[in-house]
Amino acid sequence: MTALAILTGILSLSPSASSLALRPRSITPPTGCPLPTWQVTNFAWYNGSHSLDCVHNEADINAKGCLCGNTWCEPNQATCNGSWVNVCYTGMPNYQPWGYGPPQTLEIDFADGLTCADQYIGYRVHDIGHGESNCGYADRGLGRIVSFYGSSNEDVSTGHMDYVLGNGHALTCDDGRQITYSGSTDFQLTCQHDAFFNATCSAEPFEIPVLSYEWVS
Numbered sequence: 001m002t003a004l005a006i007l008t009g010i011l012s013l014s015p016s017a018s019s020l021a022l023r024p025r026s027i028t029p030p031t032g033c034p035l036p037t038w039q040v041t042n043f044a045w046y047n048g049s050h051s052l053d054c055v056h057n058e059a060d061i062n063a064k065g066c067l068c069g070n071t072w073c074e075p076n077q078a079t080c081n082g083s084w085v086n087v088c089y090t091g092m093p094n095y096q097p098w099g100y101g102p103p104q105t106l107e108i109d110f111a112d113g114l115t116c117a118d119q120y121i122g123y124r125v126h127d128i129g130h131g132e133s134n135c136g137y138a139d140r141g142l143g144r145i146v147s148f149y150g151s152s153n154e155d156v157s158t159g160h161m162d163y164v165l166g167n168g169h170a171l172t173c174d175d176g177r178q179i180t181y182s183g184s185t186d187f188q189l190t191c192q193h194d195a196f197f198n199a200t201c202s203a204e205p206f207e208i209p210v211l212s213y214e215w216v217s
């Protein structure tokens, strides 16, 4: 065995150890200030090969459908007995028009109880996999934003998550000052594809390290 082969063998034995070593740790907070822990306990993303995509897919954006009552009938304008509408219009009863697969969904659960649940909709959509997710409208004004970036097209890839706590969730230090935090991390994203290339993606539990703080006045 050459020295290179031995070295390669050693390196291939420890991929997880090396990626762990590269993962940043949380900062040390200013004295007397609490530090949050952001532990993702569940990550589940469904992206079907025929999920409606009103953001990136020109054909979907232009597609018309036959809305008959609360459901979709065959998209044939001549026989449509309901309304002939753009399937991406605001306020449709559902975003699985005739001929499409189930819509995309994203769920991110945290150990502290925060849940981010996105269901693909045609309007005011959170563009799943391209940024901000929906962590509950009740929370919206408080400035907390959990963003996810990733692709469901590979079996194994690197996802990325950013966490901004927001001023509305500021924590109180011993001296009474208010502090807020943000952080981010890469994580391993695993996707399984069925015969239709529908993707079901998940991740092992991981932590988003806190990387910076900001005083809230």
Ligand SMILES: *[C@@H]1O[C@H](CO)[C@@H](O)[C@H](O)[C@H]1NC(C)=O
Pocket: 068, 069, 073, 074, 081, 082
């Ligand atoms: C419209 O036509 C479809 C079949 O083409 C039928 O299933 C549906 O019940 C009809 N709806 C109404 C409101 O007549």
Ligand SMILES: *[C@@H]1O[C@H](CO)[C@@H](O)[C@H](O)[C@H]1NC(C)=O
Pocket: 048, 049, 050, 051, 100, 101, 102, 196, 198
């Ligand atoms: C997978 O995709 C096909 C084709 O779009 C669709 O008919 C089917 O419902 C999907 N299966 C699941 C489990 O989402």
Ligand SMILES: *[C@@H]1O[C@H](CO)[C@@H](O)[C@H](O)[C@H]1NC(C)=O
Pocket: 047, 048, 049, 050, 128, 129, 130, 150, 151, 152, 153, 197
């Ligand atoms: C979602 O799935 C579609 C169809 O397979 C694919 O083209 C698209 O890139 C996927 N979206 C992301 C963010 O990976």
